[in-house]
Amino acid sequence: MIRVVILGAGNVAQHLYAAFLKQKSINVIQCYNRKGVLLHPNQNKNTITQDINLLKEADIYVLAVSDDAIKKVALQLPFKGKLVVHTSGSVPIEMLDNSNKKGVFYPLQTFSKDKDVDFSTVPFCLEAENEDDLKLLKDLAGSLSKKVYKISSEQRNVLHVSAVFVNNFTNHLFSVGNDICQEHNIPFEILHPLILETTNKITKMPPSEAQTGPAIRKDNQTIERHLNILSHASQKELYKILTKAIQSKYGKKL
Amino acid sequence: MIRVVILGAGNVAQHLYAAFLKQKSINVIQCYNRKGVLLHPNQNKNTITQDINLLKEADIYVLAVSDDAIKKVALQLPFKGKLVVHTSGSVPIEMLDNSNKKGVFYPLQTFSKDKDVDFSTVPFCLEAENEDDLKLLKDLAGSLSKKVYKISSEQRNVLHVSAVFVNNFTNHLFSVGNDICQEHNIPFEILHPLILETTNKITKMPPSEAQTGPAIRKDNQTIERHLNILSHASQKELYKILTKAIQSKYGKKL
Numbered sequence: 001m002i003r004v005v006i007l008g009a010g011n012v013a014q015h016l017y018a019a020f021l022k023q024k025s026i027n028v029i030q031c032y033n034r035k036g037v038l039l040h041p042n043q044n045k046n047t048i049t050q051d052i053n054l055l056k057e058a059d060i061y062v063l064a065v066s067d068d069a070i071k072k073v074a075l076q077l078p079f080k081g082k083l084v085v086h087t088s089g090s091v092p093i094e095m096l097d098n099s100n101k102k103g104v105f106y107p108l109q110t111f112s113k114d115k116d117v118d119f120s121t122v123p124f125c126l127e128a129e130n131e132d133d134l135k136l137l138k139d140l141a142g143s144l145s146k147k148v149y150k151i152s153s154e155q156r157n158v159l160h161v162s163a164v165f166v167n168n169f170t171n172h173l174f175s176v177g178n179d180i181c182q183e184h185n186i187p188f189e190i191l192h193p194l195i196l197e198t199t200n201k202i203t204k205m206p207p208s209e210a211q212t213g214p215a216i217r218k219d220n221q222t223i224e225r226h227l228n229i230l231s232h233a234s235q236k237e238l239y240k241i242l243t244k245a246i247q248s249k250y251g252k253k254l
Numbered sequence: 255m256i257r258v259v260i261l262g263a264g265n266v267a268q269h270l271y272a273a274f275l276k277q278k279s280i281n282v283i284q285c286y287n288r289k290g291v292l293l294h295p296n297q298n299k300n301t302i303t304q305d306i307n308l309l310k311e312a313d314i315y316v317l318a319v320s321d322d323a324i325k326k327v328a329l330q331l332p333f334k335g336k337l338v339v340h341t342s343g344s345v346p347i348e349m350l351d352n353s354n355k356k357g358v359f360y361p362l363q364t365f366s367k368d369k370d371v372d373f374s375t376v377p378f379c380l381e382a383e384n385e386d387d388l389k390l391l392k393d394l395a396g397s398l399s400k401k402v403y404k405i406s407s408e409q410r411n412v413l414h415v416s417a418v419f420v421n422n423f424t425n426h427l428f429s430v431g432n433d434i435c436q437e438h439n440i441p442f443e444i445l446h447p448l449i450l451e452t453t454n455k456i457t458k459m460p461p462s463e464a465q466t467g468p469a470i471r472k473d474n475q476t477i478e479r480h481l482n483i484l485s486h487a488s489q490k491e492l493y494k495i496l497t498k499a500i501q502s503k504y505g506k507k508l
């Protein structure tokens with residue numbers, strides 16, 4: 001049985017609490033947050049504290065607080081030598097305080113308040129200072145998910161950059177597609193199945209093998225026609241830069 | 255009962271044939287292709303012809319041939335006044351021959367040889383010269399899919415540009431993310447669930463509402479750190495341009 005204390009009451013804290021609750025091997029013995037709120041409707045009030053000095057003895061302390069509060073909260077912990085982990089994708093492990101053993105327990109997924117999370121498919125990126133702590137984190141993550149990875153702080157940074165490309169930037173391209181459709185009174189939902197198929201494909205083959213379209217075909221007639229259709233300078237610029245990027249990537253292969 | 259003749263034996267012809275076969279209201283009475291191949295293992299050999307002059311009388315002739323063959327094949331048809339449609343996303347309706355009634359029957363999805371297609375979710379973009387023909391095309395498309403749209407040739411062009419953004423360009427960003435991960439020995443699959451969640455989200459809310467990340471937050475420290483991690487000039491350029499595009503789009507709202 002792994003005894004866990006969760007600090008914070010936001011998205012990640014709540015989803016982790018609900019997930020741990022279902023696991024027999026995990027016991028969330030206490031939760032701390034400034035407002036003293038419950039993390040779950042079924043939670044026993046006695047397991048909540050607003051006073052960080054009243055934290056009980058546990059095997060792992062999970063700091064699921066905002067990135068910029070991690071250092072501050074870690075400093076306030078009233079004990080020494082325990083395993084303290086944060087759940088952030090971008091904060092280095094060193095941000096935690098030296099008086100405790102440091103670790104990272106980062107679930108690589110976006111969480112939002114009202115949406116249930118199926119943790120069995122969520123990748124956990126773990127980091128610890130020694131093998132024993134890593135083993136404990138692996139047991140904890142492994143109780144929720146089959147996808148557990150040992151990832152250094154440096155690798156986590158790299159993952160974060162990649163995530164910006166595949167998530168934030170991709171979302172912006174969806175947004176541009178949506179704008180183009182709206183301008184011409186075309187419902188964007190027509191493109192939903194194509195989008196779902198595109199992403200489905202790259203979970204089955206490397207994205208470079210799935211690349212199609214006028215850019216890689218060097219179909220200059222279509223590229224010109226498309227540029228003429230685009231009415232905004234910023235859309236034209238994105239179209240040109242991405243076409244150039246694709247052509248320089250695959251240029252040698254063609 | 256709608257009598258259909260399919261011309262061509264590629265991806266689209268084969269998938270359409272298989273889908274029509276399941277419909278009681280549709281009868282594919284004949285198929286034409288240059289090599290005389292079957293479109294389906296269960297197809298009766300007698301329904302195949304290699305001679306375009308032997309085409310039988312039908313309600314709709316579906317030209318599922320390569321974009322640049324549409325004009326040529328349409329010209330070869332040995333009859334007049336029948337409804338002839340092509341299945342292309344980018345060829346204008348006028349490319350079909352004036353001696354017949356023209357139409358477009360464009361299934362907006364990517365098809366590949368070995369992958370089954372669930373047509374019930376495939377959007378059909380239809381165009382015709384008159385209401386009767388459109389009605390017939392709607393009946394034909396409606397027998398396969400719930401998503402049937404009347405789309406002009408001009409709108410189809412716009413859809414094609416949007417598809418380049420949401421499919422081809424997006425795929426390139428996946429590819430960049432993959433490259434970044436590979437360079438640092440991180441399995442790209444860690445990002446698969448995030449990617450699936452991102453696309454799943456935009457089928458439920460407008461992509462502009464789903465935008466997150468350092469660009470929209472104007473988190474310049476993170477942006478600088480990310481640019482330092484990127485080792486290739488082309489990756490840095492894409493990062494900067496897309497960050498700028500996001501910031502200029504949401505700049506006023508913040």
Ligand SMILES: NC(=O)c1ccc[n+]([C@@H]2O[C@H](COP(=O)([O-])OP(=O)(O)OC[C@H]3O[C@@H](n4cnc5c(N)ncnc54)[C@H](OP(=O)(O)O)[C@@H]3O)[C@@H](O)[C@H]2O)c1
Nearest residue numbers: 008009010011012013034064065066067069087088110111
């Ligand atoms: N959301 C995601 O999709 C996601 C995914 C993976 C990892 N993460 C990481 O998980 C961590 C938590 O994120 P989240 O989305 O759960 O954040 P959130 O919903 O904004 O919740 C933040 C929590 O931190 C608490 N907090 C902030 N400053 C504090 C302080 N000085 N002292 C004590 N508590 C403080 C807040 O308490 P109050 O309510 O009292 O302010 C709140 O309970 C972050 O490191 C984030 O990077 C988030």
Ligand SMILES: NC(=O)c1ccc[n+]([C@@H]2O[C@H](COP(=O)([O-])OP(=O)(O)OC[C@H]3O[C@@H](n4cnc5c(N)ncnc54)[C@H](OP(=O)(O)O)[C@@H]3O)[C@@H](O)[C@H]2O)c1
Nearest residue numbers: 262263264265266267288318319320321323341342364365
């Ligand atoms: N694939 C997709 O994802 C997709 C999606 C939506 C729409 N479309 C459109 O559907 C149409 C067909 O695409 P596809 O993917 O099925 O293409 P495909 O797999 O490459 O097949 C093309 C077919 O056209 C035939 N053809 C080419 N030139 C011909 C000619 N001069 N005379 C007679 N037949 C000729 C080919 O016959 P041979 O084998 O004898 O060369 C072949 O059967 C295109 O307009 C395409 O834009 C494709």
